[in-house]
Amino acid sequence: MNSSNTENKPKDDFKRRDLFVFVRQTMCIAAMYPFSNYFKGSGFLLAFVVRFLDVLYELFNYFVSVHIAGLFICTIYINYGQGDLDFFVNCLIQTIIYLWTIAMKLYFRRFRPGLLDNILASINDKYEPRSAVGFSYVTMAEAYRISKLWIKTYVYCCYIGTIFWLALPIVYRDKSLPLACWYPFDYTQPIVYEVVFFLQAMGQIQVAASFASSSGLHMVLCVLISGQYDVLFCSLKNVLATTYVLMGANMAELRTLQVEQSVSDAEPSQYAYSLEEQTPLPELLLHTSQMESSGDFRKAFRHSFVRCVQHHRYIVSALKQMERFYSPIWFVKIGEVTFLMCLVAFVSTKSTSANSFMRMVSLGQYLLLVLYELFIICYFADIVYQNSQRCGEALWRSPWQRHLKDVRSDFLFFTLNSRRQFQLTAGKITHLNVDRFRGTITTAFSFLTLLQKMDARG
Secondary structure (H helix, E strand, C coil), X not given: CCCHHHHCCCCCCCCCCCCCHHHHHHHHHCCXXXXXXXXXXXXXXXXXXXXXXHHHHHHHHHHHHHHHHHHXXXXXXXXXXCCCHHHHHHHHHHHHHHHHHHHHHHHHHHHCHHHHHHHHHHHHHHCCCECCCCCEECECHHHHHHHHHHXXXXXXXXXXXXXXXXXXXXXXXXXXXCCCCCCCCCXXXXXXXXXXXXXXXXXXXXXXXXXXXXXXXXXXXXXXXXXXXXXXXXXXXXXXXXXXXXXXXXXXXXXXXXXXXHXXXXXXXXXXXXXXXXXXXXXXXXHHHHCCCCCCHHHHHHHHHHHHHHHHHHHHHHHXXXXXXXXXXXXXXXXXXXXXXXXXXXXXXXXXXXCHHHHHHHHHHHHHHHHHHHHHHHHHXXXXXXXXXXXXXXXXXXXXXXXXXXXXXXXXXXXXXXXXXXCCEECCCEECCXXXXXXHHHHHHHHHHHHHHHHHCC
């Protein structure tokens, strides 16, 4: 039966597109993804030059991040035991941030680049742009729009939050640096100060890009996979309508089936992101006339239902790849976020110098960004978990009772298998969800209370 191609040609074209354009560019800025991937298939000389420049850019970024992290470690060692807990904690914050930045660059670019490429390529090549032909349909357009909105908002917030530190020395005009750390030479000398300031500025940009890339890609993947669940839910809901189209049903049969299915249209929140559109019956008849119909319900149903099963397997496979890639990261990330929230909150409460207002604004931005990052990690993972439980619900929205004898075994088999929900984890130890978000905040402020008591005792 030559209907699979026809099913994918609704009234709009819904051309396949690269779903990761913006986040991929952000990863390139962070040296976590090679620029040379944009020049595949170009001439040998151009490809060689781009790869060479790509390696130089990566090495320069490693130098910037590693030398700043090393300077802060030296600063902590030199000032350890001198009683200035505020300065000590501030240095510890920057050390954690830059060590995490280095770790993300190595993890994405050197440790697991193959798995990262497989995830991006698999989703780009195999995602369903829209649901199967039926009385209604949804597309990936809304999920794609929301993913772009979230990632751009998050990336811009990261840049604003970290680059804000660069404005402080310019405002005060006191030859200070954005990051207060020890240097083995006098950095206030002409030219030397400008070079050091430039390196710290690059370091802050790299911090913003690295944090935005690691957590932002996770967020984009969760939104897009939730969009694929929406497409699957609509295909399952319309599985009998698709079957009737493949059978070559007439207008009267389609109208009768539509009346029975319309009962489920009143149910709210059927989709996480997608907007459901209705397909006019004359258009369905047009699809019917373009297909080679056999009139065999069982054969047509198997064709439409197998396509849904394959789509569900693809989604689960993408989630398993995502879990393999991100689970080790988030295991460390939960601890890092806990300590960062605690330390940033502590330093914010200790800012009593004359220039404390601007400094508290900067620290407040850091704290909000840390909370924002933890929220998007946990919240969007929770959305995926909720969607993974709803496949059975979507299937039973179809007028199954009309052909109970023919579809019963397939429906029950799919329902039983789809009950195995998928939950993203941090190191296979704790689930990522809204409860984890609340628990991490509680733990962080418990540590803050302990740190304040230590400070009060001197």
